[in-house]
Amino acid sequence: MSERVLMCGNKALAEAAILAGCDAYFGYPITPQNEIPAYMSRRMPEEGRVFVQSESELAAISMVFGASATGKRAMTTSSSPGISLMQEGISYLAGAELPAVVVNVMRGGPGLGNIAPSQSDYFQATRGGGHGDYRTIVLAPSTVQEMVDFMPLAFDLADQYTMTVLVLADGILGQMMEPVVLEKKQSKRKLPPKDWALTGANGRKQHIVRSLWLADGRLEEQNRKLQTKYEQVLKNEVLFEDYRLEGAEVVVVAYGVAARIARSAVDSAREEGIAAGLIRPITLWPFPTERIGKAADKYGLFLAVEMNMGQMVEDVRLAVEGKASVLFHGRSGGGVPAVEDIVGILRQASGSGGGEKGVGKRK
Amino acid sequence: MTTNGFCEEIIIAGFGGQGIILAGKLLAQTAMKAGREVTYMPSYGAEVRGGTANCMVIVSDKPIANPVVTRPCSLIAMNKASLTKFGPRIKAGGLLIMNSSLIDGEPELEGDIEIVAIPADDLAVELGSPRSANMVAMGAYLQKRGYLGPDAAAVCLADVLAKRHHETLPVNSKALHRGAEFAAQGS
Amino acid sequence: MKTVFARTAVLKDCSTHYCPGCGHGIAHRLVAEAIDELGIQGRTIGIAPVGCSVLLYDYIDVDCIEVAHGRAPAVATGMKRTNPDKIVFSYQGDGDLASIGAAEILHAGHRGEQLTVIFINNAVYGMTGGQMAPTTMLNQVTTTSPKGRSAVEQGYPLQVSEVMAVLPGVVYVERTALDGGAGVRKTKKAIKHAFELQVEGAPGLALVEVLSPCPTYWRMPPAKAMKRIREEMSKFFPVGRLKG
Structure with a gap:
């Protein structure tokens, strides 16, 4: 049993993501989650993993899209205005059925709002958020310990259902320090193989990751497939x-x-x-x-x-x-x-x- | 908040550079090591700019609801602006530790507030460590409240001070004890 | 019988959806030949843009991804950083790369990402029906510049290669033109070199800007479109190696 340490939610979540096997982190600065990219910029290279500060949130979620398409565990974090920009990429992730973990340390809105804690992105989080007929799984931690515990869960759910898992925190949870136990846990879930990943078509047929379905009726078929998946989530994953x-x-x-x-x-x-x-x-x-x-x-x-x-x-x-x-x-x-x-x-x-x-x- | 059991809500406030954040983290770390429930909440973002800093610590026997303190049981005010801002928010029967090196006179506060005026900067200078005024004030606070001793806090200094500052551990420990002594004896 | 020319195996054996006289078919072949000749088919990942070449993966037989409009260099960054042993290239048009994706290409170059970028400049939006692009020529009539592009109203055509060439993180920039046999051969050489640099682990981004005909939205026959590249486009977009 690991000992209790005093940590702020943002840093605890970042370390928990590393423990959960996050291969790559991409992010853009925004308050009140700046501790996460700062922490990752130091820790990810220490672990031989990838950290990139992107030029925008549009780019950050696109980098997640790219890394995830090759089968890696990728994540990004932001706060409300930045999450709005990421909706483009989240919609494409849904369309292409790629796993991703996105953390929203919510602040006040609309617009630039303020940097104080808020829960005003509930609608955006729970209704898909971007364009199109899709869902994201949304986890709502209530303590710094849950910020930690939900990271392996988020990565597992993302891989299991090949969809985006959103961790919806807020400025208080990100900034506050609380005693927390950090330990690596073995996943109990049987995760499907990433046999769709883009790894180079060496001795096998070409893999294509796409969200464009132009043929008559083909998109409806795809959206029904997504719906079947979402129904499994509804049935199995309510907490x-x-x-x-x-x-x-x-x-x-x-x-x-x-x-x-x-x-x-x-x-x-x-x-x-x-x-x-x-x-x-x-x-x-x-x-x-x-x-x-x-x-x-x-x-x-x-x-x-x-x-x-x-x-x-x-x-x-x-x-x-x-x-x-x-x-x-x-x-x-x-x-x-x-x-x-x-x-x-x-x-x-x-x-x-x-x-x-x-x-x-x-x- | 909770009516039964122990619950102490503290605001520590002052200029940026006075070690406000460190004092808060030390209190939180010491309380955690003592097996208490604890939260620590800093001021963050744009609010921090302009030279003021504050943090909020809650120590309790029960799970803590909201780490944001609006009405503190205790205030450690390291400068005048902090006292002006947070002084009137102290709960009735509460405690004010004020840095009399930087604050003249005693404030008029309603609700039977115990006031400890401690020349934290002067005492820190006497110890040869002007930057330890935060620890002097923290020592006085710990002495007055009594649920954690300066010894326990001194042990935790190494946990919260960055390694590159560890040569200051002895003097900061001294500062904690000097503050406690001042609060106990009034000099 | 002696074979003097054969389709590369990296190019799929199918007809494309491109209009007659379009440059994409040629550019696709050149990309496929380069991949074939360098022997990297099994470790290459291609990124299709939004635009006429969105269906790139239907023609080029490597692992492929289709991405949001303009974001290819960011997606490529995510791929290459996590898979340094793979060869990652994006294939983007002028609307995708020079307009909506201007930030992404600039910053991928600025960070010195080890990528190969094939930039097809045909001075118009094709997929959406002939609108003005950042690279549309002065006086060129499009559906959104009906009186012809004016420098005062819509600005000058954007010279992406010149902008990219000044970035220290960009190792190679060349502009070529699909305006005839010689231009096609030069383009092939440039594209192959841009892949070679990544294979060799050159410390930055390699970009080839290909001036390419769009007879449909230039509203002229294919032969005239090639002539336009030679006589008009390459005046403002001079061909040649800008860097590396």
């Missing part, structure tokens, strides 16, 4: 965490940093005798729709807490399918929800029509 749901009158739904705060609010509320619980989506796509839907059979009131003006709350509403009420509390542009504010909402909400169905005060 979430339940916390103190027993007899809950109000179920908070929050991810990432907002979930840390929501967890504290749930604890405080419980101390006051308010029956609050938490469901924390860990994969934002695939979203834990089924879990929240089932919870809505049992609990009458949900509260989505986010660091934006209301994005994940739409997925919560879709998941409860009208079976329960859904409230929203959000802070945006660098604002961070306060434990006291969430407790205040929980206090008000409890006894106002929420509660475990068929039990307690539900009218």
